[in-house]
Amino acid sequence: MKNLNQELNPLIRTGPNPEKNAMPIEKIMDAFVHARNIEVADIKAAIRRSVIQNKFVPVLCGAALKNKGIQLLLDAICDYLPSPSDVPPIKGTNPDTGEFEEFQAQDKAPFSALCFKVTTDPYVGRINYVRVYSGILNSGDSVWNASRRIKERVSKLLRMHANRQEVIESVHTGNIAAVVGLKDTKTGDSLCTQNNPILIEPIRFPEPVIQQAIEPKSKQDQERLGMSLHKLAEEDPSFRVTYNHETGETIISGMGQLHLEIAIDRILREFNVEAQVGSPQVAYRETITKKVVATGKFIQQTGGHGQYGHVVLEMQPQEMPGLGVTFEEKIKSGAIPREFIPSVEEGVRGAAKSGYLVGYPVTDIKVVLTDGSYHEVDSSEMSFQMAAAMAFNEGLKKAGSILLEPIMDIEVIVPEESMGTVIGDLNARRAKIVSLSQRGNVRVIRAYVPLGEMFNYATALRSLTQGRASYTMEPSFYAEVPSHIAEKIIGGFSTIGTRKSQFAGP
Numbered sequence: 190m191k192n193l194n195q196e197l198n199p200l201i202r203t204g205p206n207p208e209k210n211a212m213p214i215e216k217i218m219d220a221f222v223h224a225r226n227i228e229v230a231d232i233k234a235a236i237r238r239s240v241i242q243n244k245f246v247p248v249l250c251g252a253a254l255k256n257k258g259i260q261l262l263l264d265a266i267c268d269y270l271p272s273p274s275d276v277p278p279i280k281g282t283n284p285d286t287g288e289f290e291e292f293q294a295q296d297k298a299p300f301s302a303l304c305f306k307v308t309t310d311p312y313v314g315r316i317n318y319v320r321v322y323s324g325i326l327n328s329g330d331s332v333w334n335a336s337r338r339i340k341e342r343v344s345k346l347l348r349m350h351a352n353r354q355e356v357i358e359s360v361h362t363g364n365i366a367a368v369v370g371l372k373d374t375k376t377g378d379s380l381c382t383q384n385n386p387i388l389i390e391p392i393r394f395p396e397p398v399i400q401q402a403i404e405p406k407s408k409q410d411q412e413r414l415g416m417s418l419h420k421l422a423e424e425d426p427s428f429r430v431t432y433n434h435e436t437g438e439t440i441i442s443g444m445g446q447l448h449l450e451i452a453i454d455r456i457l458r459e460f461n462v463e464a465q466v467g468s469p470q471v472a473y474r475e476t477i478t479k480k481v482v483a484t485g486k487f488i489q490q491t492g493g494h495g496q497y498g499h500v501v502l503e504m505q506p507q508e509m510p511g512l513g514v515t516f517e518e519k520i521k522s523g524a525i526p527r528e529f530i531p532s533v534e535e536g537v538r539g540a541a542k543s544g545y546l547v548g549y550p551v552t553d554i555k556v557v558l559t560d561g562s563y564h565e566v567d568s569s570e571m572s573f574q575m576a577a578a579m580a581f582n583e584g585l586k587k588a589g590s591i592l593l594e595p596i597m598d599i600e601v602i603v604p605e606e607s608m609g610t611v612i613g614d615l616n617a618r619r620a621k622i623v624s625l626s627q628r629g630n631v632r633v634i635r636a637y638v639p640l641g642e643m644f645n646y647a648t649a650l651r652s653l654t655q656g657r658a659s660y661t662m663e664p665s666f667y668a669e670v671p672s673h674i675a676e677k678i679i680g681g682f683s684t685i686g687t688r689k690s691q692f693a694g695p
Contacts, residue, residue: 233268240269273363279322281379281387284335290387292323296362299385300324300332304371304378305392309420313354316347317368319380322389326360326368326380333383334374336391340383344370376426394427397442398595398640398664401449402467403456404439410463414439417460421452428452442472444664446644471641472595473678474552474667475544477588480505482559485580487572497564498572500525500533503557504584510553510666514541518558525561525573532570533558536577545585546592547679552667553593556581592675594639598665601634601650603658608632610653618642619671637665641674 217235220227239245247265251258273294279301281290292298306318319326326332328346333339347367348355360366374380377391403418405411418430418441429442443449446469456462482503489496507515516534525533541551561576599620603611611634612622620638627633643662650658670678 237269241271241275273322279387279389281389284338284386284388292387294323294362296325298323298362299387300326300380300382301385301387301389302326302332302380303389304368304374304376304380307374307376307424309424313345313347313369315369315371315423317371317374318365319360319368320365321360321362323362324382325362326366328358332371332380333386334371334378335381335386335388336378337373337375339373341371341374341380343368375423392426395444395664396472397427397429397444398472398597399445399449400440400442400470400472401453402433402438402470403441403453404465406463406465413460413462414456414464417456417462420460421455425452438467445662469644473547473549473670474593475546475549475585475590476551476553476593477504477506477585477590479588481584481588483580483584483587485576485578485583487575487579489572495567496569496572496575497567498529498569498574498576499562500558500573500576500580501560502537502577502580502584503559504581504588505555507553507555512555513552514538514554514556516556516558520558520560525558525563526568529563529568529570529573530558532573533561533577536574537581539574540578540581545582545590546675549592551585551590592670592678593667594641594670596637596665596668597640597643597662599636599638599643599660599662601636601658601660602628602631603634603654605630605632607654607658608634611650611658614649614653618646639668640664 217227217231219225220231236245236247240247247269249258249262249265251262253259276294278291278293281292281301282288283290292301300321301323302319302321304317304319308316308318310316326343326346328343330343332341332343334341345368346357346360347369348357349367354367357366377394379387379389379391381387403414405414418439422428422430427444428448431440431442432438433440441449441452443452449469453464453466456464480503482501484501485499487496487498507513514537516537518530518533520530537556541554543549544551558577561573563573599615601611601615608625615622615634615636615638618638619642620636622634622636624635625632626635646660646662650660
């Protein structure tokens with residue numbers, strides 16, 4: 190009885206209206222004290238209140254592959270999770286004025302929705318999954334994409350039933366539907382009406398930390414590979430596709446080894462593309478260690494109008510990691526005309542895509558344009574782009590460039606008897622143990638470990654623990670690569686400073 194009171198009393202005291210929140214719990218207490226049957230509806234009401242107040246987390250067992258426990262899960266979602274009326278109104282900003290906006294979760298409120306997923310259907314084509322936060326979306330409506338400032342038209346609305354689609358005429362507040370006809374809307378975009386625009390906080394996607402090269406096995410597969418990669422990148426914003434002009438490779442990047450393995454499997458199985466895949470590569474970054482001043486001057490005479498651009502850049506490490514490359518201008522007395530400033534920034538950002546050491550992208554550098562000069566006839570946008578790129582590359586050489594590697598936040602759940610072995614293996618992988626804790630009858634190891642040391646870790650962990658351990662891992666931050674490892678990485682590149690092809694011989 191004492192334990193039941195200890196569990197229920199905190200739930201009674203929380204929330205904006207304690208008396209109202211306590212009602213279903215008091216019914217349970219009263220029935221328990223007087224030895225009466227406790228009604229299922231009262232238990233569900235108490236659980237629902239507790240879940241909405243973040244005081245209770247329902248846990249259900251099941252297997253989607255075998256269709257076990259799925260109906261129980263769906264029932265629990267309906268019974269316990271909050272409805273749109275149970276959560277605060279949607280908040281955002283007006284893209285035109287920058288002022289704070291708040292829309293009530295009501296059908297009569299202005300329309301607002303968020304696109305949270307994009308897929309491609311072989312029969313329907315492009316499908317956008319949207320959650321309606323307020324108002325009503327009707328088939329045939331024109332909507333305003335506040336994120337991209339474009340107008341889109343809804344040609345069809347679908348309610349998805351696993352592999353079956355049901356055409357519907359409207360979607361009301363709080364519901365989710367699939368929209369056909371949105372050509373340029375991406376994941377994380379806000380949809381609304383042009384008269385009542387609102388920009389909902391978008392979904393943030395971290396930078397990819399691992400990459401692989403991929404190429405078609407035949408010319409027939411080349412076009413299909415490009416199409417499949419485009420569709421995958423459109424569906425998953427954390428999956429990136431780039432082209433390396435130095436090696437002629439198509440590079441796919443993702444959040445981890447499993448992420449890329451699934452993408453490659455879809456390319457081979459779902460899109461029927463025969464492709465050759467290179468070994469996984471860590472997405473390193475480069476940055477600088479000290480403040481420098483660099484000058485870039487681009488002068489070219491070709492008989493007639495020439496090219497003249499001259500810039501002086503002040504470069505220094507960012508105060509906080511994760512800010513990327515930022516650009517400011519502090520030009521005085523019109524040393525460079527205002528119309529050429531954007532060209533200088535474009536030149537800096539273009540040069541930052543390839544670093545000085547081994548050609549990895551540059552990050553966490555603050556660049557300030559402080560001085561320069563121009564020619565009334567020969568100066569142009571291109572000349573200032575070239576001058577800025579030259580100054581930036583010169584600054585990287587003078588500022589002591591270093592390599593950065595992605596550090597992963599890993600949590601390993603391991604039996605007590607295998608903990609020492611697992612910790613020893615993590616230490617050998619340059620891990621920094623953050624915490625050790627107990628969870629039931631197992632131990633939980635939390636650590637920061639370089640991604641470069643974690644390839645095929647799932648296999649190694651199974652071997653060390655006879656398959657009894659599991660782990661989760663996600664990107665956390667970038668840190669400097671130890672000098673002896675950086676030398677090996679730099680030594681793996683050709684003497685002219687270009688990246689070797691993953692498909693070429695040694």
